[in-house]
Amino acid sequence: MEQLFSFIESGISRGGEAEEILSEVCTDGTLRDCLISVSKEPESHGMLCYRHPNGFYKMKVLSPGTHAWALRIHLWDAPVPPSDVHDHRWNFASFVVSGQLQESQFSIVRGTGSDQAFTLTRSMDGYHYMPDGMCQLAEVGRRTHTPGQAYTLDHRVLHRADPVSGYPVITAVLQGRDVKDTTTVVPGTVWSSDLAVRPLDWETVARLMETTAERLGV
Template identity: 25%
Template sequence: MVENKVDEFSGFKTDFYEIKRFLEGYDSYLKNYLSSLLRDTAKLALVAKQSYLHSNYFDKIVLYKSPINNFSLRLHIWDDFNYPEFKSDIHNHRWDFCSVVLKGVIEETVYSKILDEGDLIEMDFSTSKNSTRKYKRKNNATLIPRYKTRLEQGMCYTKFSDELHDVVSLSSYSATLMLRMDDEKDYSSIFLKSNQNLANREGPKSFFNVEELRLKIIKLLKNI
């Protein structure tokens, strides 16, 4: 049912209202879907091969990717027990997405760029199919925060590809379910401090193995 729904969304003009309804209704399908995934070792292995610790220190778990285009259903998990040094860079995306908070509290700050000079370095980056990242420096930049939003369990939000934001978890354990849509452009942007090193943004150092993924899903099921 879940895979069919993602394929249905990917095959037509994006309907944000229907996507939001699907995500907000996660109580009706997510626990059963994750429980069935735990019983299917082969399927769990496929998910593990495309899931890893993101450079912004959350676990990115790709539950399903449509064969039609780049639509995919993901879990994002912030777990202070494993990653106490969590820090998010200001960035946008190549694609729009909708997300619902499954557990905990996250805070999103949305920014505007006001100058092509300043203390931040603006870089374009793209990602290849094997998750190799390419960076291109553009300008220095100055950003100002426009607003903050506190997002609690059950709340759903939409982000468009050109919006600059960062996200932090305000809880010791937070999780979201996200539907990533098709690419709107070939690259996205990140804004780094001049002394930041790109080493931790070179893509996943390694993907989760099956047992690691199994334990992460079991922990999530205990928390939602």
């Protein structure tokens, strides 16, 4: 864990590209070895792991602190409904470990249309949605990400990422520091004002880590 943390922290401090840093730890065995080690006693590391509203398992592997960079694993073990259209609080890089992920990007026009936009805030206990007016979305691009491929995304881009084949679909995500406090979400299903986060049991966390480590070794 210390080796992985030091490599990422050093690379970011030097102004390195997140995509290059992430690709290296995913391909040189560093992330795989870390996950194998942590999977033996996941509870001792106290990482945040839960099922995200968009249907994937989310494991926060490393972070030096609140509002700083973070390394996460996303894992879809089965098909899920189309995810919400959303932007982010931070720029990020993503590396596809296994399976295929289809990403669609959107433009948005405010004050018209039939889609309900929300402002989303995040706390330790869950996701909090506040209505933010009607809008009209239009898809402006689509691409498929395949195993071994990395990409970056600016925090301002509205997108949706959905697994399409090769389950489990797994990505490693290196997010940058927070650059804003909230995100915009246009959900396919209108949520209530709050969605609670329910941490996974440690046996499930260990299994997900072992699965990810196995795919990183391919």
